[in-house]
Amino acid sequence: xxxxxxxxxxxxxxxxxxxxxxxxxxxxxxxxxxxxxxxxxxxxxxxxxxxxxxxxxxxxxxxxxxxxxxxxxxxxxxxxxxxxxxxxxxxxxxxxxxxxxxxxxxxxxxxxx
Amino acid sequence: xxxxxxxxxxxxxxxxxxxxxxxxxxxxxxxxxxxxxxxxxxxxxxxxxxxxxxxxxxxxxxxxxxxxxxxxxxxxxxxxxxxxxxxxxxxxxxxxxxxxxxxxxxxxxxxxxx
Numbered sequence: 001x002x003x004x005x006x007x008x009x010x011x012x013x014x015x016x017x018x019x020x021x022x023x024x025x026x027x028x029x030x031x032x033x034x035x036x037x038x039x040x041x042x043x044x045x046x047x048x049x050x051x052x053x054x055x056x057x058x059x060x061x062x063x064x065x066x067x068x069x070x071x072x073x074x075x076x077x078x079x080x081x082x083x084x085x086x087x088x089x090x091x092x093x094x095x096x097x098x099x100x101x102x103x104x105x106x107x108x109x110x111x112x113x
Numbered sequence: 114x115x116x117x118x119x120x121x122x123x124x125x126x127x128x129x130x131x132x133x134x135x136x137x138x139x140x141x142x143x144x145x146x147x148x149x150x151x152x153x154x155x156x157x158x159x160x161x162x163x164x165x166x167x168x169x170x171x172x173x174x175x176x177x178x179x180x181x182x183x184x185x186x187x188x189x190x191x192x193x194x195x196x197x198x199x200x201x202x203x204x205x206x207x208x209x210x211x212x213x214x215x216x217x218x219x220x221x222x223x224x225x226x227x
Contacts, residue, residue: 006155009153042220043116043218043219043220044156044204046215046216049215090155100168102158103155103156104155105154105155106153106154
């Protein structure tokens with residue numbers, strides 16, 4: 001069975017600070033990896049995804065994530081956050097054979113202006 | 114392009130009552146999902162449809178939850194009878210194919226069971 005663990009439940013930081021959110025997964029086969037974001041009052045939307053190839057993937061709004069297979073990790077990063085990055089971020093894992101996604105518990109990020 | 118539509122947005126019921134949620138996926142999306150998101154947790158898959166067939170319902174509490182997808186388009190999720198622990202946001206999502214990986218979510222239906 002798939003499982004996903006996100007290291008932090010809440011993160012508070014100031015504008016222009018760097019952000020890194022940890023995500024580790026457990027799954028025995030080939031995986032597809034995702035980060036979804038939920039802005040206040042909005043629906044979940046895709047931030048970025050990794051299927052294969054370059055383990056460093058870039059998404060929308062300056063976010064990137066690195067897949068480290070040996071560590072079963074897919075950490076999300078942004079060099080300089082803005083107030084508008086305040087949101088809840090979810091890591092998700094799907095098997096390469098189909099797109100049933102298993103989500104982590106989420107990390108609430110608050111960016112102070 | 115219209116997104117995933119869900120209704121109602123909010124519902125308050127008493128325990129042991131029944132409730133139904135409706136979802137209209139993005140046009141042409143073959144795969145439809147219902148997720149349950151309890152406050153403070155990530156979404157948990159309840160059921161996955163491919164067209165009008167069930168692909169995965171292993172985490173659906175079948176003694177009280179049921180879901181159907183009529184003609185491979187709209188879907189309804191029903192809870193009967195509701196329990197306090199069913200208080201959650203019920204998210205509907207759709208995707209073009211099973212293997213593309215990108216799910217498009219609706220805004221969710223927030224259920225409060227008193």
